[in-house]
Amino acid sequence: MNPDTHPSNRPSVQPSSVPIPSEVPVPNAPHVPDDTIAAIATAPGEAGISIVRISGPEALGVADQVFICKGDKPSARSANTFVVGHVVDGEEVIDQAILLVMRAPHSYTGEDVVELQGHGGSMCSRRILRCVLDAGARPAEPGEFTQRAFLNGRIDLVQAEAVLDLICARSERAATAALDQLEGGLSRKFNGIYDQIMLVAGDLEATLDFPEDELPEQVLPELVRRAREAERTLESLIATWDEGHLLRDGALVVIAGRPNVGKSTLLNKLLGTARAIVSPSPGTTRDTIEEEFVVNGIPLRLVDTAGLRDSECDIEREGIDRTRAHLRRADLPIYLVSANEPLDAADKTLISSLPVGRSIIVINKIDLGNIHYKGVFAPHPVIEACLAGDFGVDEIRGVVGGLLSSRLDLGARPHATISERHRRFLAGAREDMGAACEMLGAGREDMAALASARMRSALEQIGSVTGRVYQDDLLDHIFSRFCIGK
Ligand SMILES: Nc1nc2c(ncn2[C@@H]2O[C@H](COP(=O)(O)OP(=O)(O)OP(=O)(O)O)[C@@H](O)[C@H]2O)c(=O)[nH]1
Ligand SMILES: [Mg+2]
Known part of the structure; x- marks a missing residue:
């Protein structure tokens, strides 16, 4: 856990020695949930164990009602201990299980957490969950444990997203990159650029109080220089999107061509x-x-498509529409032709529309x-x-591996890269900073006030990435993609 990104530190996001812009985005007051949630945390199906997870102020009280063991009852047990016992429904024993106790704030969610590890298969875990819910917990929503970790200041929003990336990782490289993000690799960069802009914005605000003729000449150009530097930092972060997209979503490799070409x-x-x-x-x-398959550590989504031709058949035409839609979204189209058939006009049109490189x-x-x-296929590689x-x-x-690898920094250790959500906000922040630089460059005092407003807007956009500022619907959007129990 990186203290820099700890959301309970959100109110103190500005370095204390820095002049604070008058309207920096106000961090959300942490909303601390007060009920207790429970869910099965393991995947359904036959397996060695299954885990029911309980989190909230009554987690240990709930455990007291459903778990019996030798020695202390669950609520009297020390943090980070486990004990073997039985899950019971009144008098009836439901399962043998191990109970783990974690106490606030040193748990995944930052709350009291109990895990009941019972036998695998869906029946044991469902019966245990039913007992736990009867004892007063409520069923958790998708991603609610991680959402609580965010709301309780254990992780920021970027780290919370990394949890999902890690669970969904399709290659070792993608998993290592997600882990880097979970451990704060990306949050540190976002916080760094936030502080960088905060310093410039603070100094700019300080100049607003000076009468124009008393402002030393070099002040505004120096602020422009620093603002441009921040803009470049944003630019280099945005440039990691392509790699992030390939690792997170998988490279969409679409095989297309006329019917029967192979x-x-x-x-x-x-x-x-x-x-x-x-x-x-x-x-x-x-x-x-x-x-799906993996090449050079890059996950691929390989798509075979309906052959492209004019067709009278509705079903075939629908298939061909799908082929074209896939080709538009492809990260890497592979276009097949047959060595014994000349190209037709449709082939030529399509080949000329393929993205170079x-x-x-x-x-x-x-x-x-x-x-x-x-010469027909130049400049595309031909095999x-x-x-x-x-x-x-x-x-x-x-060649597939080579072309995709050239879009990744394979020499470097796998590292966290931005997602589509991050890109949207960072692009907005870059636009704000660019506009602020133009305004400051104009050198007029009224422009400096406007530039300051654009810098505040940039700060707000970066704050939305890490969750310093957020709207509830943003949280709903992020966490609804998680599974229940995470
Ligand atoms: N002679 C020869 N035949 C091939 C070659 N590659 C594929 N074929 C044959 O060509 C025919 C069509 O192959 P498919 O892979 O079904 O072709 P397709 O492009 O998927 O065809 P559609 O699904 O109809 O669009 C099959 O009989 C294959 O065995 C090759 O290199 N040489
Ligand atoms: Mg086919």
């Missing part, structure tokens, strides 16, 4: 399994087929022909393949 064959070869139906009749694949052309079926496509055998598959895999 798209489904390529999907199967890359996955190493016969996932999609392959057949000589054109139009076999009607809907998109999506599978982010697309691959595969000429498949080189065993059947060798139409000379000279010749015979996917009916395995020829070209490794090269395709290598």
Whole structure:
């Protein structure tokens, strides 16, 4: 836990020696929930153990009612201890279980927390949860434990989001990056830029009280220089979005082309399994087929699509619309053509619309022909393949990995990168700082007041990223994506 990002420190976000801008965003007063929540924290299904988690002021009181063991009852037990016993529903024993006691504020949520580790499978955990709810806890909402950790000042919003990223990580690299974010790697950067802007804004406000002719000449240019520096820091943070997007969402790699060119064959070869139906009749694949795999530590969402052609059939046309929609969103399109068929007009239009540096052309079926496509595909990388055998598959895999890797800082240790939500706010803050610089550059006193307002707006936007300032609907939006029990 990084003390800098501890939201209970939110009211003291400004360094004390700094002149404080008159209207810095006011941090939300922490809202401390006063009820006790419970949920099954483990995934459903057969497993060794299942965990029911209870958090809130009555967690230990609830445990006293449902758990019996040798020695002290749960509420009399020391923090960070465990004991073996039985979960009971009145006289009836429900399960053997281990009870863990964590006391406020040294728990995940910052509240008293009890975990009951019973046997796996859905029946034991559901019966334990029912007893716990009968004893006075209420069912937790999705993400509510983590939301409490945020509200109780254990973590900031960026760290809370990292919990979900970690749970959903699709590759080792993505998991390590999420862990860095959870441990405050990204929050420190956001807090650093917040303080940087706060210092400039504070000094700017101090100049507003000076009569114009008494203001030393170099003051405004110096403030512009520092504001530009802050703008550049924002810029470099925003530049991490692409890497963050690839690691969080997975790179969308879309295989497209006319019917029968071997798209489904390529999907199967890359996955190493016969996932999609392959057949000589054109139009076999009607809907998109999506599978995940990992290349160079980057998670991929590999999509096979319906072949592109004019069709009378409604179902096929719907499939082709889906292909086009996927192509628009693709991080990396792979366009297949057949070595024994000339390109048609639709091929050429599509190929000319492919993003440069982010697309691959595969000429498949080189065993059947060798139409000379000279120059048509430039500047995209072109790979010749015979996917009916395995020829070209490794090269395709290598080029896919290479193009995506070039968008990541693979030399560096996996590190936290910004998400789409962060980007929206940071882009707004950068715009504010850019406008403030323009205004200050104009050198007029009335402009300085406006510039100061834009800097306050920038501070508010960065505050919204970390949760120094937040609206309840923002929290609802973030935490509703979590599972129940986290
Ligand atoms: N000769 C030869 N045949 C191939 C090659 N690659 C794929 N095929 C065959 O071409 C036919 C079509 O392959 P698919 O992978 O189903 O083609 P598709 O592009 O998915 O076709 P649609 O789903 O209809 O759009 C199948 O009979 C494959 O076995 C190749 O390199 N050489
Ligand atoms: Mg197919």
